[in-house]
Amino acid sequence: MTTTAGSTVAGPSPAGRLTIDGLGKHYSGDVFAMRGATLDVAPGEAVAVVGASGCGKSTLLRLVAGFESPTEGRVLLDGRPVTGPGPDRGVVFQDYGLFPWLTVRENIAYGIRRRGVGRREALGQAAEHAETVGLGRFVDAYPHALSGGMQQRVGIARVLALHPSVLLMDEPLGALDALTRRQMQDELVAIRQRVSTTVVLVTHSIDEAVYLADRVVVMSGGAAHGVPGHVRDVVPVDLGDQRDTASPEFRAIAQHIGHHVHTPVRDGEIAA
Incomplete structure (x- = not known):
């Protein structure tokens, strides 16, 4: 920790x-x-x-x-x-389940924030996980602007950001x-x-x-x-x-x- x-x-x-x-x-x-x-x-x-x-x-x-x-x-x-x-245990479903009013960075940060991490730190971690799934250039995009594959990558990054075993x-x-x-x-x-x-x-x-x-x-x-x-x-x-x-x-x-x-x-x- x-x-x-x-x-x-x-x-x-x-x-x-x-x-x-x-x-x-x-x-x-x-x-x-x-x-x-x-x-x-x-x-x-x-x-x-x-x-x-x-x-x-x-x-x-x-x-x-x-x-x-x-x-x-x-x-x-x-x-x-x-x-x-x-x-x-992190779960990724077929349905992307993204919040349409949040950016890629904010969607990934959502679970991190729920764990009590401050906004600035959570957004920084989210950007790193966006890079992990190849979405570093799209951290400020909204889900409607992403392809299906890119949206699923956001869903995967959101789970990985919680460091499941x-x-x-x-x-x-x-x-x-x-x-x-x-x-x-x-x-x-x-x-x-x-x-x-x-x-x-x-x-x-x-x-x-x-x-x-x-x-x-x-x-x-x-x-x-x-x-x-x-x-x-x-x-x-x-x-x-x-x-x-x-x-x-x-x-x-x-x-x-x-x-x-x-x-x-x-x-x-x-x-x-």
Whole structure:
């Protein structure tokens, strides 16, 4: 912790270790939305979660974020139980959620100010985080003047400014056109190289998952299939930092994941 101009300012948090232990969630009816999910995410690791609609991807993310409580099992962050939302977990949604009456700098500074940091210091920190996501020249622009990809970068910077030890992303690029989405994937890779944090990303795109993650979690099932959503496979992505989406190695991993995503749930299949 450092103190500037009478305000206490949090420094960068170390990347967190996330432990998902036998996690399950029951809403209504006879079938769990998700059950038996178990996963260990190492500090600084990026994990992508893929699967058909209704398999429990977003449920898993909401439980890790603390927005909902599990019916069974638990989530641990650095060995401590997650019992609700907290500043150690930052969440980026598909909806940018920016305040249209605030500039880029002011949008990023909003959460910093809520932590008791003075306006001048908060705006200074916000400008630094705008640089981190490549928006240094646009700190005084308003959201309506930005493209969709730029607005999402503001949303990411606003979360990173709070120094979470785990960054949770729920379809953050889903609303973008194909070209902008590809550019933002590269931007996310660059941001991750500059900012050390643990990442859990939910996406419907298998190629995006392989491009961005160290491991890909494949979920299956869900109420529509009559069995709980569960982890079917965890696929390592051993491709290094430079990933060519057209390479045979990349395509082989994507096809392996696609096979698991699109293969119907087997009779008697249970959570891993």
